[in-house]
Amino acid sequence: MQTLEPILAAHPFFQNLDPRHLHLIVSCASNVRFEAGQFIFREGEAANHFYLLRHGTVQLEIFVPERGPLVIQTLGEGDVLGWSWLFPPYRWHFDARAATLVRAIALDGQCLRTKCEEDHDLGYQLVKRFAHVIMQRLQATRLQLLDVYGVHS
Amino acid sequence: MVYTPEQQPVDTAFPDPMLPRLYRVEQVRREIRATCTLALVPDNGTTAFSFAPGQFTMLYVFGIGEIPISISGDPAQPHLLVHTVRAVGPVSQALQQLKRGDVIGVRGPFGSSWPIEDAKGSDVILVAGGLGLAPLRPALYALLSQREQYGRLCLLYGARTPQDVLYARELARWRGRFDLDVYVTVDSASTAWRGQVGVVTALLAKIPFDPANTVALVCGPEVMMRFTTRELQERGLSAVHIFVSMERNMKCALGFCGHCQFGPTFVCKDGPVLRYDRIQSWFGKREI
Ligand SMILES: Cc1cc2nc3c(=O)[nH]c(=O)nc-3n(C[C@H](O)[C@H](O)[C@H](O)COP(=O)(O)OP(=O)(O)OC[C@H]3O[C@@H](n4cnc5c(N)ncnc54)[C@H](O)[C@@H]3O)c2cc1C
Ligand code: FES
Numbered sequence: 001m002q003t004l005e006p007i008l009a010a011h012p013f014f015q016n017l018d019p020r021h022l023h024l025i026v027s028c029a030s031n032v033r034f035e036a037g038q039f040i041f042r043e044g045e046a047a048n049h050f051y052l053l054r055h056g057t058v059q060l061e062i063f064v065p066e067r068g069p070l071v072i073q074t075l076g077e078g079d080v081l082g083w084s085w086l087f088p089p090y091r092w093h094f095d096a097r098a099a100t101l102v103r104a105i106a107l108d109g110q111c112l113r114t115k116c117e118e119d120h121d122l123g124y125q126l127v128k129r130f131a132h133v134i135m136q137r138l139q140a141t142r143l144q145l146l147d148v149y150g151v152h153s
Numbered sequence: 154m155v156y157t158p159e160q161q162p163v164d165t166a167f168p169d170p171m172l173p174r175l176y177r178v179e180q181v182r183r184e185i186r187a188t189c190t191l192a193l194v195p196d197n198g199t200t201a202f203s204f205a206p207g208q209f210t211m212l213y214v215f216g217i218g219e220i221p222i223s224i225s226g227d228p229a230q231p232h233l234l235v236h237t238v239r240a241v242g243p244v245s246q247a248l249q250q251l252k253r254g255d256v257i258g259v260r261g262p263f264g265s266s267w268p269i270e271d272a273k274g275s276d277v278i279l280v281a282g283g284l285g286l287a288p289l290r291p292a293l294y295a296l297l298s299q300r301e302q303y304g305r306l307c308l309l310y311g312a313r314t315p316q317d318v319l320y321a322r323e324l325a326r327w328r329g330r331f332d333l334d335v336y337v338t339v340d341s342a343s344t345a346w347r348g349q350v351g352v353v354t355a356l357l358a359k360i361p362f363d364p365a366n367t368v369a370l371v372c373g374p375e376v377m378m379r380f381t382t383r384e385l386q387e388r389g390l391s392a393v394h395i396f397v398s399m400e401r402n403m404k405c406a407l408g409f410c411g412h413c414q415f416g417p418t419f420v421c422k423d424g425p426v427l428r429y430d431r432i433q434s435w436f437g438k439r440e441i
Contacts, residue, residue: 061344071342071350076359099347139380140352144340148374149283149313151187151241 004029004105011052011105013080013129021122028111034098040081041092047084049106053077056102061095073140074099083130085109154275156368156394158265158426161205170407173213173258174199176234178251184237185317188284189249190225193234196256203231205266206291207398207426211406212236213258214247221403222248223288223425224262228295234259237287237319263406265426267292267396272368276304278360280381282311282353282373286319288398288425289372293327300332307334307360311353311377314339315346334360353377354384364389372398379437382429392430399424399432 005026008014014022032051034040040051040058051058058081060073072094075081081104084092090109116123175196182190195201204210204224213219226235240246251257269292277296281289289308296303308327312318318337328335336356338349349356353373369390371381378397385395401413401420408422416435418424429436 059344059350069344071344071346074338074348074350078359097344136355140355143352143354143376143380146376147313147340148376149311149317149340151239 004031007054007105008052011054012078013052013133017125018121021119021125024115024119024122025107025112028108028115029105030108032104032106034102034104036098036100038098040096040098040102042095043092045092047082047090047092048109050080050082050085050109051104051106053079053081054103054105056104057099058102059097059099061097063095069095072144073137080130080133083134085112086127086130154271154366154368156268156271156275156396156428158207158268158396158424158428159205159270160265161208161262170260170263171405173211173219173260174202175256176259178253178255178257179233181251181253185319187240187249188237188319190235190237191248191251192226193236193257193259194232201232201234202262204228204234204262204291206269206295207266207288208262208264209288209406209425210234210236210259210261210263211403212238212244212248213260214244214251215258217247218244219258219260220244220248221263221400221406221421223398225287225290226294228291229298237284239284260406263421265424267295267370267426268368269295272296273299273302274304274366276362276367277306278357278362278367278369278385279306279308280310280353280357280369280371280373280385281308282377282381283313283317284319285371285373285377285398286310289370290320290323292370297333304366305334305362306332307362308336309353309356309360310335310337311356311373312337312339313341315342315348336360352380354380357381357384357388362388362390364391364394367394369395371395375400375436382433382436392433393428395429396426397429397432398426 058075059071061069176193177196179194180192209221209223211219222236225237238248240249399420404410404412406421408419413420
């Protein structure tokens with residue numbers, strides 16, 4: 001059976017990761033696919049996975065009473081979806097829905113957390129990579145909050 | 154490769170640059186909210202002028218006032234002077250009220266332009282935010298009219314919501330071309346929108362480019378340009394390969410009054426298109 005290791009190694013999120021760590025991670029990985037319109041996860045549910053997107057588009061949505069669901073970000077090939085599995089209480093903060101057919105690698109959060117506790121070097125690598133993603137999203141959120149294209153008079 | 158903003162010669166056919174020429178409104182097109190595009194033609198006896206992509210004019214609504222507005226039309230068709238205006242105050246609102254046949258005053262064209270000539274042989278990335286697509290549109294027309302002279306062409310455009318996407322029809326047409334990559338993103342949307350949601354800087358991550366052979370033309374609100382230039386530099390693009398179009402309040406548009414000063418530069422004369430290394434240290438300074 002073909003292992004997912006080369007696919008993980010080729011994903012931008014795991015670029016230049018030590019093969020020893022990739023080898024540890026691969027046992028937590030599985031191939032998944034979501035049909036267009038299908039929810040990948042929903043706000044408040046237990047966050048047990050994160051996803052390396054390989055194909056398709058995912059919408060991160062937030063439901064606003066009286067306004068309905070709003071899309072706050074789209075993610076696509078090469079992006080990573082979800083970091084709530086890293087931090088207690090391990091619950092999703094948004095809905096994620098496949099806007100098109102989505103193919104991804106799902107990584108089991110509990111499995112990874114155990115491995116990170118056993119191997120802190122691996123834990124450091126993962127947290128560092130997620131910190132970078134979180135920093136980029138925070139910058140983007142600030143820019144969105146500024147509403148720079150609005151008329152400010 | 155050295156890129157420089159192009160300085161345009163003064164129009165000697167019309168010696169007094171303080172005197173407006175008369176132009177007649179040929180067409181008014183309603184765009185997104187509070188925004189319209191005016192196509193102007195020279196009124197009786199007025200001679201048309203040519204312009205370069207990135208230049209602006211001073212539009213004078215008689216009895217109300219005069220404001221700088223970028224030319225958003227095709228430089229290959231100078232007889233039709235096109236501007237896209239958003240209503241924010243008295244003069245821009247008065248421009249929105251114009252109807253076909255109304256006459257206004259036009260001074261210009263003024264300022265520097267995008268480095269269309271120098272960019273030949275390079276890849277070009279255009280990054281526009283909001284109404285910033287208007288001053289970049291003439292550059293895109295010029296690049297596409299000599300498409301074979303450039304490497305990869307890529308337009309990244311960010312707007313507030315799907316309803317705020319300027320020139321949506323034209324963007325769709327451009328997106329259909331095989332020799333131009335077009336990416337559009339909005340800051341927020343309902344689930345009915347099938348396109349990208351996120352900030353325009355996130356689009357930069359989607360495109361591969363060779364920093365040594367790429368020039369970036371950036372136009373939009375100043376904060377958006379700050380984030381974009383930072384991201385471009387993080388991706389390896391040198392400040393001498395990045396061009397921004399600046400906006401400052403103006404009066405004379407001729408480098409006399411100092412109204413438009415930005416650090417050591419006068420936006421009306423040295424700009425509005427400036428190479429980023431010239432203004433980098435002033436960008437984002439609170440006192441400026
Ligand atoms: C080189 C240059 C090119 C420009 N190109 C365009 C263009 O293509 N289309 C266009 O619609 N506008 C453009 N502008 C901006 C335009 O000149 C101003 O919106 C205009 O001067 C406002 O005049 P007003 O009398 O309508 O409003 P004002 O009474 O002067 O201003 C009303 C409100 O709008 C705010 N405001 C003024 N100028 C700007 C600005 N530049 N950006 C954001 N808010 C502003 C003011 O702070 C004030 O709160 C350009 C400016 C420059 C310097
Ligand atoms: S507007 Fe007078 S110097 Fe620039």
